[in-house]
Amino acid sequence: DAGVTQSPTHLIKTRGQQVTLRCSPISGHKSVSWYQQVLGQGPQFIFQYYEKEERGRGNFPDRFSARQFPNYSSELNVNALLLGDSALYLCASSLVQGAVTGELFFGEGSRLTVL
Amino acid sequence: GEDVEQSLFLSVREGDSSVINCTYTDSSSTYLYWYKQEPGAGLQLLTYIFSNMDMKQDQRLTVLLNKKDKHLSLRIADTQTGDSAIYFCAESRGFTGNQFYFGTGTSLTVIP
Numbered sequence: 001d002a003g004v005t006q007s008p009t010h011l012i013k014t015r016g017q018q019v020t021l022r023c024s025p026i027s028g029h030k031s032v033s034w035y036q037q038v039l040g041q042g043p044q045f046i047f048q049y050y051e052k053e054e055r056g057r058g059n060f061p062d063r064f065s066a067r068q069f070p071n072y073s074s075e076l077n078v079n080a081l082l083l084g085d086s087a088l089y090l091c092a093s094s095l096v097q098g099a100v101t102g103e104l105f106f107g108e109g110s111r112l113t114v115l
Numbered sequence: 116g117e118d119v120e121q122s123l124f125l126s127v128r129e130g131d132s133s134v135i136n137c138t139y140t141d142s143s144s145t146y147l148y149w150y151k152q153e154p155g156a157g158l159q160l161l162t163y164i165f166s167n168m169d170m171k172q173d174q175r176l177t178v179l180l181n182k183k184d185k186h187l188s189l190r191i192a193d194t195q196t197g198d199s200a201i202y203f204c205a206e207s208r209g210f211t212g213n214q215f216y217f218g219t220g221t222s223l224t225v226i227p
Contacts, residue, residue, distance in 0.1 A: 004157070031213070042119070042203050042217030043158070056214045090157060104215060106157035 002026070004107035006091050012113045013081050021076045021110045025093030031055075032074040033104065034066055035090040043090055049074055078112075086114045119206060121218040128226050133191040135221045137204035142185060144206040149178065149189045152201045152220070161189070161202075191223075199225045 005024045013019050025032050031050040035043035045058035049068035063079045072093075078085055088111050092104040120138045127133045139147060145166050150158040164171045164178045164187075171178045177190040187204050201220040208214045 033213070033215070035215075035217075040219075042205075042220050043215075045214045045216060048213045050213070058214065092158075103160050103163075104158075106159070108155070108157045 004091055004093050004105050006089075006107040006110050008110055009108070010111045010113075012115060014115050015081055015083060017081050017114075018077065018079045019081060019112060021078075021089050021091075021112075023074045023076070023091030023093075023107060025072050025074070025091075026105055029093035029095050029105070030072055031094045032068055032072065033092045033094075034074070034076045035092065036060075037088040037090055037109070039087070046076070081114045083114050086112060088112075119204060119216055119218040121202075121204060121221045123219065124222050124224070126224045126226060127194050129194060129196055131194055133189075133194045133198070133223055133225075135189045135191075135202050135204075135223065137187040137189075137218050139185050139187060139204065139206045139216075139218075141206055141208050141216075142182070144208060146207050147178075147180065147187050148205040148207075148215070149176075149187075150203045150205060150217070152203065154200075158203065194223075194225050196225045196227055199223055 007022045033048040034046040037043040047066045048056040052068045066076045068074045088109040090109045091107045146163050148163040149161045151161050152158050162173050175192045179188045201222050203217045203220045205215045205217045
């Protein structure tokens, strides 16, 4: 079975540009979360979506937005990119919302470099 | 504060035990987790512990939880070179526990 897939794997943008990152969850998983991992730090929670609705949002500016589609895939958009947005963006899916089973399945991430 | 704290580096000899420590912040966290991240890969769940437990053992892994001190530890017995990775503890927050907050990670190096 396919795991969580993310695209693109690497991309380079310049300051002020916009980026869209994509994520396909494991088949049957209805919850998708996004995390930002800056080099040398742990992942930071950005968003969680469940059944196409936003169910949680971390401490990120409004330049960050996301959505979930009827097939449960998700996109993360970042506008007006800053140098500090350079990071590995991780998508995670889970069968249910919340920590009932405790398991988030992570993709390998999209590495964004902002020049 | 908001931070989940871990020591940054740990180095052990192959065959020894490794102990990775973590201090978390939210006493209402229902579950606490340990994840492993190998270079170029996403995070893999190693184990988790329910907050009303003191200890959980899973093969070579032992998790100890001191809820009073908000201290979590992961012990890896008979550490192997394949265990070299970054280890993150995480706590769940939010009304439905759907927000995971990770520590800074501990880089474990196993010396042959």
